[in-house]
Amino acid sequence: MDFHSKSAIGSVKETSLMYQNCVDGLVIALAGNPNTGKSTIFNSLTGLNQHTGNWPGKTVANAQGRYNHKGNNYNLIDLPGTYSLAANSPEEEIARDFICFGRPQATVVVADATTLERNLNLVLQIMEITDKVVVCVNLLDEAGRKGIHIDLQRLSSLLGVPVIGTSARTGVGLNELQDTIQDVASGKITTKPLKVHYNSLIEDLVSKIEPVISLCIKDKFISRWISLRLLENQDPFLEVVGKYLAKDICSEKDILHTLTQLEQYLVQNNIGKDELCDSMVLEILKNAEEISAATISYAKQSYNQQDRQIDNILTSRLFGIPIMISLLGLILWITIEGANYPSQALTIGLFWFEEKLTDFCLWVNCPNWLHGALVLGVYRTLAWVIAVMLPPMAIFFPLFTILEDLGYLPRVAFNLDNFFKKACAHGKQALTMCMGLGCNAAGVIACRIIDSPRERLIATITNNFVPCNGRFPALIALAMIFIAGSAGQYQSVLAVLTIVALIVLGIVITLTVSKLLSHTILKGMPSSFTLELPPYRKPQIGRIIVRSLYDRTLFVLGRAVMVAAPAGLIIWIMANVFMGDNEISIIQYGANVLDPFARYLGLDGFILIAFILGFPANEIVIPILIMAYMSTGQLIEINSLESLRELFVSHEWTWLTALCTMLFFLNHFPCGTTLLTICKETQSKKWPLVAFIVPTMTGIILCFVVAQTVRLLGWA
């Protein structure tokens, strides 16, 4: 649990720091329910490309951006999408704390026009904390198509704050929104936010606490809100208040005295906290209901009939899962097939440049070892990683993002949740696993969509059991040569079946390990399940391509480059520094040391050391292995499967070696990029370590059992 609170507090502290440093700009908070197009508004205003997806709960850490409007600078803080500010989750806590204690000059609450009533819950809660509120009713175009009409003027007069209607995807209303933000922030528009009146008991209690609180806290608004929160939940809340106001209000005598009195009063009159809490929530919802009844009119009764009809097919008992598997299979096929050509082109281009670099080194009389280390070591490894990693990601991510934008992904979680429930995990883990097929680092980032702490960690730690794009080519090559080698014309069919079997095995291992984790080291972590099925939306192809290339592909590639460059140097040194009486390279030496152990696992020393040196990216494991077997000093590739087979067979490979290598490919430590990402996402060193150990141990055990069993039975 610690990592969550840490990251939550960290980000709020950062933002309040930033707020103090930006003397020249106004600070505007952007709040809203998940999936209301909040991030689209954020992107449109700031131009900073931050990812938005058609699934609830995307932004966890708050993103910030700047924009200029009519000569004024604004700092926009994109808060996590939440349904409430009750601080049920780290996300809600971040949003609540920033609105309350970050003191933004204005808070924009983005509401979905198609589900306005539910959104008003958050609007009303925020209006209890601050009066500087602008309500932005977004997705008006979608509401119009569904025949939902909203009387924005009436809504504004009922709420007592400005209400702006927008269709952020087409940019409609954004100018007016910026004008209004300016007017509210500068005080040109004074708001009179609707105050929710609670029942007489609550109002009575508040009137007792509030005067005492307001002695310490000058802001009249906050003191009422703090009093209300104290009625619900005292101790943790007091701690938070004390932290942000840098004032230990628990030690104020008057406050303590009042709170003790309150406590006694509640006990004497037999009033439970839950009861108070319930009636507060009810009162807010009642207000939301009344306001929406007065402002929303529906032209058609069955305004979301179409979505229901689509759901009837996509989540049906008969077609739900087959459609899902075919869609995913199609995406994978397009990715693997489509990546070949650009990969080759990139390889040719990058290796042409390597030759030019070599020419340059000769021309400046650069010493051999320096040329080797920098060009054949660092540059070649980098070039290799980029050439094999970039094209599949550039194809996979946009395709996957289309499904995301459509709103299909939450349906996948819905279809599969039962399997995950049995493994004590969350249905949304199915999505992070699909993303892992593209890249495990991206899969780990995608775990943000899981709002329950325990299930999020499970998904993060087990993501590596899904083979990523970087592992597919190696798995396919090994399956073609050793498993399907004698199948003649059915070779590729058998190879595909082998890969499918491996993926299925990966899924089974994921579910098993998930269950084990939740019963062992993650026992007792808080857990919850909420899954919204948002309306289907037309994907915006242009935006998808830009976003998925910028936010996912380049981002992951950047991290990969950071890991690959130093690793390239180390690999070159290990292949080119010779030691001992026999003058063997460090790789050869390492392989000799590891060999006895590797044999138990059905591998050999070279294979194991190739996996270890392949830590920066799974793509280079096979090239390292070839380099080690052939004792060349740099990474090389063998394009023909036949020569690859000959090389491996000459090093005593059997089908068992290939099988164990494939199993170890599926189950070993995550690549450096993924571990770095786990480190950043969990803000801890413990979880990356767990994510390293769990799959490695799984791989070692699995390979050992398989190798020993097969040998015992005398099959190989």
Place this chain on the structure above:
Amino acid sequence: MGSLIPLHQLSPGSSGIVKKLTAQGNERRRMMDLGLVYNTKIKSLQKSPCGDPIAYELRGVVIALRSESASQILVEYLATDE
């Protein structure tokens, strides 16, 4: 006035009215924030292909609830689509 049934027993296509939440603590608050409060109309849409969770529509929003959550919401049967 009919008797109260747990939400997950409401058959797909039927609607009901929320009468009581038996969930406690965080879970209860989460449900309430989703709009699951006294006298809210809720409709059972369909089961997941694996039987659980079930998708429900309330206040114009579709959410999926697992049976152990839905069993903590008691509803009064209202009507079934033909």
